[in-house]
Amino acid sequence: MSLRKPKLAPQVTTLWDYPSQHYGEGQQGSQAYRGATPSYVVWNVVHRFSSPGDRVLDPFCGSGTTLDVCKDLGREGLGFDLAPSRPDVRQADARSLPLKNRTVDLVFMDPPYADNLTYSDDPRCIGKLKADGRYQRAMRLVLDECARVLREDGVLAIYVCDVFQKGRGFYPLGFDLFEMARAHFVPVDIIAVTRHNRTLEMGNYRKAADEGRFFLRGFNYLLLLRRKKEGAGGARSQGCGQ
Numbered sequence: 001m002s003l004r005k006p007k008l009a010p011q012v013t014t015l016w017d018y019p020s021q022h023y024g025e026g027q028q029g030s031q032a033y034r035g036a037t038p039s040y041v042v043w044n045v046v047h048r049f050s051s052p053g054d055r056v057l058d059p060f061c062g063s064g065t066t067l068d069v070c071k072d073l074g075r076e077g078l079g080f081d082l083a084p085s086r087p088d089v090r091q092a093d094a095r096s097l098p099l100k101n102r103t104v105d106l107v108f109m110d111p112p113y114a115d116n117l118t119y120s121d122d123p124r125c126i127g128k129l130k131a132d133g134r135y136q137r138a139m140r141l142v143l144d145e146c147a148r149v150l151r152e153d154g155v156l157a158i159y160v161c162d163v164f165q166k167g168r169g170f171y172p173l174g175f176d177l178f179e180m181a182r183a184h185f186v187p188v189d190i191i192a193v194t195r196h197n198r199t200l201e202m203g204n205y206r207k208a209a210d211e212g213r214f215f216l217r218g219f220n221y222l223l224l225l226r227r228k229k230e231g232a233g234g235a236r237s238q239g240c241g242q
């Protein structure tokens with residue numbers, strides 16, 4: 001089913017919706033990449049929280065959606081991933097980025113949602129970690145690293161979904177990450193982003209949810225936080241690179 005692509009416009013409420021993975025004529029990132037971020041979400045974050053020429057980091061860059069949006073909006077995109085899928089995404093672990101302290105203006109991240117999807121065989125892949133504490137510990141280190149490289153007052157945007165797995169239960173990853181991030185960041189806002197995943201419309205999924213008395217994930221969180229000023233619960237001071 002092909003989805004309509006309305007004109008791209010800034011989202012102005014705390015409920016975001018757009019009926020396509022991509023905006024405009026082309027693609028941002030790759031349609032074929034499992035777990036790619038809807039590009040209008042990245043566009044809205046970059047549009048609102050950065051200015052032309054700013055450095056925008058995506059430490060889980062996947063198919064490069066953030067880099068393509070940055071190109072469209074005249075920002076300098078810095079994309080890293082454990083398993084880069086194109087040459088302008090550089091290889092790095094999100095817990096240890098080759099960037100100097102406080103050299104980034106905005107961070108956008110769409111991390112794995114615990115072990116919901118397999119991304120690569122790399123043992124460092126955070127997508128292999130269960131939400132029983134192991135995922136949270138790894139993400140705490142990612143948040144430390146974001147706080148280290150982000151300038152004071154810079155914004156961190158986290159696009160994430162809670163996880164429900166039959167037999168394993170419900171894990172409120174959105175709440176977990178928001179709470180953990182508050183060690184270095186102050187809340188700006190929380191946006192609910194409507195999901196258009198095809199499985200949400202599939203009869204067998206809907207029937208299983210109704211009969212099994214659980215809910216399919218209908219929205220993602222977009223958690224928005226601003227880096228605390230130095231001395232107000234600061235970040236690690238180390239780091240190398242550009």
Ligand SMILES: C[S@@+](CC[C@H](N)C(=O)[O-])C[C@H]1O[C@@H](n2cnc3c(N)ncnc32)[C@H](O)[C@@H]1O
Pocket residue numbers: 029030033035036037038059060061062063064065066080081082083092093094095110111112119120124125126127
């Ligand atoms: C949800 S996907 C990101 C999708 C991306 N925003 C896009 O639009 O294509 C999560 C990504 O995190 C990467 N990843 C998992 N563990 C990582 C780690 N420790 N460091 C860096 N990247 C990691 C995976 O390889 C995967 O590409």
